[in-house]
Amino acid sequence: MNAGHVSIKDVLYEEPGPKLKKRIKAVTAMSTVLIILLFALMVHRFYITGQLDGKYWFFFGRLSTWRFLFRGLIGTVEVALTSGVLAFILGFILMTGRISGKKAAVKICTALIEFTRGVPTLLFVYFFFLVAPQFGLKLASFWKITLPVALSACGVVAEVLRSGVNAVPKGQREAALSLGMVERKVFLKIVFPQAFRYVIPALLSELVIVVKDTTFAYVVNFPDLMQNASVLISNYDAMLSVYLLAAVIYIIINYLLNKAAAYYAGHRKERSLL
């Protein structure tokens, strides 16, 4: 708020001094060497065990392979985005319930938040895959993976949003109230927009977890990247090469998400809007 305000980030990521800079450089160089060595070792192992044999790699020369993987990637992105949006909506509702001050709502929402945070995603997946159909709930495989992933994330999203709301100085709310705005408007126009800006990096980190959770799609037979990779593996009997590629793609997706979070955080500091 004030011009002299020091954020937590400033404290954590203070500009390093010359000594620290030297150390950072040294450690970076050492880890680079180590990673290259490990990589070389891995390639060497592959060579020895015959994993570099053409029969494990030739199909990457075919357009159809890439098209098939790309379709899986689209599936992954669709599930992740839909889950993300759903988790955000559910999380928002749970968060508003939890901070509503109404006893029953607080209790119910707190319980739901703890429940969804505590239960492993795979159990939710099995619920929609095995249990729900027995009660006549027949869903497309897309929803059989999207719903459990969303459920599993919504409690965390609720808590992230709540921490953002708590971080908004209470003077913001008081100023809005004193201008004659009703509570609901104060929350939607003043408090929540600021809370949301605070937690964008944390929400993107949660999206990384959502992306990883989508790999449970194989359980319900939804053709995501992982599932399509498995198909390739059984077709060509080439486990290592395909999984390696899939891992690289997942790493790239999540790296980009983390980059976006970091970029946003830095960008905000630069413009120093909040």
Place this chain on the structure above:
Amino acid sequence: MIEIKKLNKYYGDHHVLKDIDLSVDKGEVVVIIGPSGSGKSTLCRTVNRLETIDSGEILIEGEPLPEDGKDLAAIRSKIGMVFQSFNLFAHKTILENVTLAPVEVLHKSHAEAKEEAMRLLKRVGVDSQADKYPIQLSGGQQQRVAIARSLAMNPKVMLFDEPTSALDPEMINEVLDVMTELADDGMTMMIVTHEMNFAKQVSDRVVFMDDGRILEINTPEKFFSEPGTDRARDFLESIKN
């Protein structure tokens, strides 16, 4: 305009406002002074119900202050409030800070609200900063914007809770000047402040509080030359140096 009768407030066991009786007439400027912790802010904040009260009554233009809901919001929209820490909306530009409530609460058109906002920003001397964000302004500028934001609602009375206490000395006067102009224009004001010269200049009456009680209500001439209680005399002595 404002009538406060037999008001009591507790924080838990702590009795912070004790049998407060005070009225502020239309066009009057009342300055509240007193030592830290005497309950000045709390009193100020009960008037637009940012603090609830435990007993007593607050009447605004003869009507009791509503407890909650739309009625309370409607009354609040007519009572301007300026805070020690400015509290400008951090995610909105200066212009948006001033236009938000007129659009959202009074349902003015954007064009109309903007025109009025620019007029007010000009009046307080920050119209050149309209497109910046609060944090890009100095404290004095921010506080003047906060005053403009309140004025945009066309308030019948304005509350100020130590509006210059968070400011660097060289910025205090630019805010006090704006407030003096408001007083000259006939605005009804209730001001908590430690600026004694300002209090002498603009106030019609001075209220001295200590330990949750009003000990004295007097004209500024009388109060500052011959305070009616020892506590007030001690207080005036203590802030001289």
